[in-house]
Amino acid sequence: MTKKISYTLMYVMAIIWLIPLVWTFWTAFRPKKLALSPSITFDFTFANFSHVWQGAPFSTYYLNTLLVVVGIFTVQFLTATMAAFAFARIDFWGKQLVFVLFLAQIMIPADILIFPNYTTLRDLSLLDTKLGIMMPYLASAFGVFLLRQMFKTLPYELDEAARMEGCNLWQILWKIYVPLSRPAYISFGVVSVSYHWNNFLWPLIVTNSVENRLLTVGLAIFAQSFETGAQWSEVTAATIIVIIPLIIAYMLFQRQFMNSFIHSGIK
Template identity: 65%
Template sequence: MDNPLKLPLLLKKNVGKPLADDRALRSNRMRNRILQMMWHGIGFGFAALWIIPLVWVIRTAFLPKESAIDSGWSWGWTFDNIIHVWNGARFGQFLINTIIVSGGVLAVQLITLTMAAYAFARVRFVGRDLLFMLFLVQIMVPPDILIFSNYQVLNEMGLLDTKLGIMLPYFASAFGVFLLRQSFKQLPYELEEAARMEGASRLHILSRIYVPLSRPVYMSFAIVSVSFHWNDFLWPLIVTNSDDNRLLTVGLAMFAKSTESGAQWSDVSAATLIVSAPLMIGFLLFQRQVIGSFMSSGIKG
């Protein structure tokens, strides 16, 4: 017969072990919460560093001119700076030019990269892989290196100081072709085979199967393309000479360097806000679609 004195000892051991495990679990949870709070603090710190200049620009753009240069805090605000800048320079024309250039480049890019990506992903021809590797070399070449050669080509074609001249070097995108080719290769080939058995052509298959299923990739590339050409400065500065074809970034630089607005921080901030506001408003209106497109457009082997 077992000794009855051993039962309390066994009970104490069984009770003590869960208590120790519970303490270890609580300490791990506390440690994880502390680490999470630290990382959140670091993230908020970097966010503050990024947003402080933007807040300063917005505040200065709506401050009266006499308050913009004061060291103290002022609660006054006005729309006169925005109105003065809009009427003082041709920002309306610059905005229209930027929309035309960004939208035109994106429209042509969507066509060219769709055709090229489908050819590299599904069409079999001799030297396809080698040609694709040579095509990807463009990603490693900075666009600024090709400025002189592109300028000479546009000069010979008579396209300097034209909107088409600004857009022409960007009608093809190696990055977009690579991104879309990877998306096309992930789609099941059986879908295309089933469509061919029904008598569908390649163009019909491309427009009805590949393009709709790759919509997040198109959205992601559109955001990158529009943001790049909206903020592009060097190439439009070199190509354009008149206000009729200048973009917002070039117009902002010309306005900031002018003698009338060189020391007027409120005017310069208002002009900067005019240039950056459309992209910020677009992101705020479509932030769910923007984030969702980048989340669902991952690149796999």
């Protein structure tokens, strides 16, 4: 009986969560005159997407977002991998203290650091640049923690066998630990990419030009513009354009995403 109640609540919560997404898709394909109509008809059109794509430089926003997201994850991949390996397999003085201090970053909201980060970028003349958007996120405490947990599950015998074959620490890391931790990297990639794809406040503050504007900021400006004000079909179509890559990515990697947390021991 308890299990049935739990499953029922789970399905109810899932349906509640899906309602806004379903409404967004439904409205995006509806003609303008039927966007808010309570009647259910099967009149659909792709004109909303065409108008959105031509009404704002979404191709530029997409390119900027891809460059920023891929750039951040590439650097995070390198920094998190090396830091996680050091915390998992290398003994050095004060390792536990340094690791605790490193994890403290997870408990500090990113918004608190906006002012000092903005001041630093201003002094470096990096405002309104893609590098300026990326710089505060080139290291990830969450990534280090996730990969460290994954590395600690790998047996020490692999290290010993690799050393007998003449491998050094660098080769052990990149030839053994990284390939065997593929689910954790996929999980970290999904989290990192989705966070920075959806990041709004920081790109809004540090960018002013269309050449460096990201999708989230472009979507907000498009939705508030005079031409599209209260045009729900076009606004929802623009929203679909922004979120569809994340939905596809999650559907492709959801199993690896869940398995990584199970294998790394994170509850």
